[in-house]
Amino acid sequence: MNHYLWHRFVFVVLRPIAGPIVKRMMGYSCKKQKGPGKPSLIIANHNSDLDPAMVALGFSGHMYFLASEHALRNGFASKLLKFLFSPIPINKVRADLFAVKEMIRKIKGGANVCLFAEGDRSFNGVTSPISISTAKLVKSSGADLITFRLEGGYFTTPRWGAKKRKGRMSGAIVGRYGAEELESMTSSQILNLIENDIYEDAYERQLGRLECFTCDSLAENIETVLYLCPSCNNIGTIKSKGSRFFCGCGLDAEFSETGLLVGEALPFSTITEWDVWQSGKLEEIVENAGNGPICGDEAQRLFEINTAVDNRLVGEGPMSISREVFICAGASFAIGEIAQFAVTGQMTLHMGLKNGATYEIHSAVPRSALKYREIFRVLSLGNK
Numbered sequence: 001m002n003h004y005l006w007h008r009f010v011f012v013v014l015r016p017i018a019g020p021i022v023k024r025m026m027g028y029s030c031k032k033q034k035g036p037g038k039p040s041l042i043i044a045n046h047n048s049d050l051d052p053a054m055v056a057l058g059f060s061g062h063m064y065f066l067a068s069e070h071a072l073r074n075g076f077a078s079k080l081l082k083f084l085f086s087p088i089p090i091n092k093v094r095a096d097l098f099a100v101k102e103m104i105r106k107i108k109g110g111a112n113v114c115l116f117a118e119g120d121r122s123f124n125g126v127t128s129p130i131s132i133s134t135a136k137l138v139k140s141s142g143a144d145l146i147t148f149r150l151e152g153g154y155f156t157t158p159r160w161g162a163k164k165r166k167g168r169m170s171g172a173i174v175g176r177y178g179a180e181e182l183e184s185m186t187s188s189q190i191l192n193l194i195e196n197d198i199y200e201d202a203y204e205r206q207l208g209r210l211e212c213f214t215c216d217s218l219a220e221n222i223e224t225v226l227y228l229c230p231s232c233n234n235i236g237t238i239k240s241k242g243s244r245f246f247c248g249c250g251l252d253a254e255f256s257e258t259g260l261l262v263g264e265a266l267p268f269s270t271i272t273e274w275d276v277w278q279s280g281k282l283e284e285i286v287e288n289a290g291n292g293p294i295c296g297d298e299a300q301r302l303f304e305i306n307t308a309v310d311n312r313l314v315g316e317g318p319m320s321i322s323r324e325v326f327i328c329a330g331a332s333f334a335i336g337e338i339a340q341f342a343v344t345g346q347m348t349l350h351m352g353l354k355n356g357a358t359y360e361i362h363s364a365v366p367r368s369a370l371k372y373r374e375i376f377r378v379l380s381l382g383n384k
Contacts, residue, residue, distance in 0.1 A: 003086065004109070004110075004111060007062060007064070007084075007085060007086055008062040010084050010085065011056070011061075011062045014084075015056070015057070018053065019053075019057050022050055022053045022054065022057065023057070025050075025164075026048070026050060026054065026156060026157075026164075026169050027152075027156065027166065027167055027168040027169055028054055028057070028169040028170065028171065029168075029169070029170050029171075030054065030057055030058045030170060030171040030172060031058070031172065032057065032058060032059065032060060033058060033059060033060070033173055034059075034060055036059065036061055036063075036112050036144060036146055038143070038144050038179075039107045039108075039109075039110050039111060039112060039143050039144070040107075040112045040113075040143050040144040040145065040146050041103075041107065041112075041113055041114075041115060041137070041138055041141055041143045041144070041145050041146070042055065042059075042063060042112060042113070042114040042115070042145075042146045042147075042148055043114075043115050043116075043117045043134070043138075043145065043146070043147050043148070043194055043197075043198060044114065044115075044116055044117075044147070044148040044149065044150060044171075044198060045116070045117075045118065045122075045127050045149055045150055045198040045199070045200050046116035046118050046120065046121050046122070046150075047121055047122055047150060047153030047154045047157065047159070047200075047202075048121070048150070048153040048156065048157045048169075049157070050157075051116065051150060051153065052065045052114065054150060054169070054171050055114055055148055055150070055171065056114075057171075058148060058171050058172065058173060061112060062111070062112065063111070063112040063113060063114045064085070064086065064087065064088060064103075064106050064111055064112070064113050064114070065085065065087050065088070065113075065114050066087060066088045066089075066090045066099060066103070066113075066114075066115060066116070067081070067087035067088065067089060067090070068089075068090060068091075068344050088102045088103060088106070088113070091352075091358070100137060103115070103137070103141070104137075104140065104141050107141050107142070107143045108142070113143075115134070115137075117130045117131075117134045117194060117198065118130060119131075120342075120343070120344075121159045122154060122159065122202075123159050123160060123225045123271075123275065123370055124225065124271050124272045124274075124275040124276075125154040125155075125200075125201065125202030125203050125270075125271060125272050126200070126201050126202070126203075126272055127195075127198060127199045127200050127201075130191060130194060130195055132187055132188070132191055134191070134194065135187040135188070135190035135191035135194065136187050138182060138190050138194075139182060139183065139185075139187060139190065142179055143179060144176065144177065144178050144179050144182075145175075145176075145177040145182055145190075145194075146173060146175070146176050146177075147173070147174040147175045147177075147193075147194060147197035147198055148171060148172070148173055148174065148198070149171065149172060149174050149197065149198050149199075149200060150169065150170075150171045150200070151169065151170050151171070151200060151205060152167060152168050152169035152170060152202075152211075153169055153202075154200075154202035154259075155167055155202060155206065155211075155213040155259050156168070156169050156213060159225070159346060160221055160222055160224045160225040160346060161215075161217075161218075161220070161221060161222075162217050162220035162221045162366075163215045163216070163217050163220070164215065165213035165214055165215040165218070166213065166214045166215065167211060167212070167213035167214070168211060174197040174198065175193070175197050177193070201272070202259075202272075203259065203270040203271075203272050206258065206259055210258050211258070212257040212258060213257060213258075213259065214257050216242070217242055217243070218242070218243040218254075218255045218256070218257065219240045219241070219242065219243050219244055219245045219254065219255035220240050220241065220242065220366075221240060221346065221366045222238070222240045222245045222255060222271075223236075223238045223239055223240055223245065223366055223367070223368060224346050224347050224366055224367065224368050224369070224370065225271060225275065225368065225370060226238050226245070226271070226274055226275075226278070226368075227278065227295075227368035227370060227371035227374075228277075228278035228281055228282060228285075228371075229247045229249060229251055230251070230266075230267050230268065230274070230277065230278075231247060231249045231250065231251040232247060232248075232249035232251075233281065233285070234247070234249070235282075235285070235294070235295040235371060236295050236296075236297065236367065236368065236371065237249070238251070240366070243255055243256070251263070251266075252264075253266050259271075261274070279374060282371075282374055282375065282378060283378050286323070286375055286378040286379060287378075289322070289323055291322065291323065291324065292322060293320040293321065293322050294320075294321055294322055294323070294375055295320065295321060295371055295372075295375070296318060296319060296320030296321070297318065297319050297320075297363065297367045298318050298319075299316070299317075299318070299363065299364055299365065300316065300317065300318065300319040300328055300329055300361050300362070300363055301313065301315075301316050301329065301361065301362045301363075301364075302314040302315055302316070302319075302328045302329040302331060302359060302360075302361055303359060303360045303361075303362070304357065304358075304359055305358040305359060305360060311360065314329060314331055314359070315329035315330050315331065316329050317329040317330050319361060319372075321372055321375050321376070323335070323379060326338060326351070326372075326376075328359075328361055333351070333353065335376070335379055337353050337354055337355070338351060338352070338353060338354070338376065339352045339353060339354045340352045340376075341372055341373040341376045341377075342373065343369040343370055343373055346369075347363055347366065347367060347368065347369045348360055348361070348362055348369060349361040349369035349372055349373070
């Protein structure tokens with residue numbers, strides 16, 4: 001049995017076994033539809049680690065998925081994942097031509113590929129911007145395009161949350177577009193089509209129905225997304241416990257079962273509003289920063305990534321970023337040497353250097369990796 005037939009066999013065997021488990025666990029519902037009939041690129045939004053399984057449950061056919069290469073370095077679990085599904089590895093901090101070529105190769109070979117076009121789970125509940133390169137991939141693949149939208153995932157498994165919540169999710173095909181139709185469209189037109197089809201604003205949808213998503217630690221780890229306090233404008237001072245989050249300046253608020261933020265004189269009622277504000281405020285803070293650290297965290301672990309299956313501990317210690325340098329565990333990196341920061345999972349920070357070297361930074365306690373990515377974004381804009 002060749003690899004493709006084996007992977008199709010795995011889908012046939014696991015779908016009736018794992019499907020009901022995933023649906024019950026996530027409160028998920030979807031209408032399974034036939035196909036894809038022709039080799040297709042399936043593009044969906046992304047808010048849960050189980051999104052691949054939930055998209056797969058919407059179809060009768062087999063598909064390959066992309067997976068961040070860090071997820072393929074987790075020992076036995078990663079070996080099992082590769083054996084059963086052979087996901088296409090993709091690097092988060094540098095352009096990955098291998099992943100693009102592998103997607104096209106599988107499509108040309110008659111397989112379907114599912115791509116989460118945002119490249120990342122949303123921290124604030126709104127679908128992230130999609131690169132024009134995704135639309136160019138659609139055109140160059142020669143495949144049909146199917147768009148699929150997942151709803152309810154942000155409140156069921158918020159990226160920043162410590163635990164899953166009991167709630168409701170759904171998924172459905174939004175559009176089907178033939179290769180001939182796509183060939184006559186520009187890349188910008190295809191991009192607009194994808195963005196419209198998979199766009200999800202979790203709070204906008206939630207405010208129209210106010211469903212409850214329950215668990216016993218609703219606010220815990222919310223500081224991984226809310227890194228800037230609106231009361232004192234300090235970075236990294238918010239902490240959480242149970243359903244509450246607070247700052248040493250006196251800010252005290254609650255994350256409710258409906259996902260709304262509740263607190264006396266709190267200027268925001270949603271994480272989306274807060275994130276829009278802190279992103280803009282951070283630009284002001286960075287612009288006015290002196291030569292010292294803009295923010296920092298203690299007890300970090302720095303790893304150098306040597307291959308897709310290996311990493312080396314460089315050291316342990318504090319981390320900080322300033323206008324000129326990023327320091328972690330005793331190692332210093334000039335801002336000009338850094339190509340990109342990315343975040344995987346809740347708070348693993350990835351750093352890619354312009355010379356091709358890549359690193360991961362882990363923390364034993366909740367802290368925002370997002371703030372480092374955003375500070376670097378602002379610094380990069382200032383250096384252009």
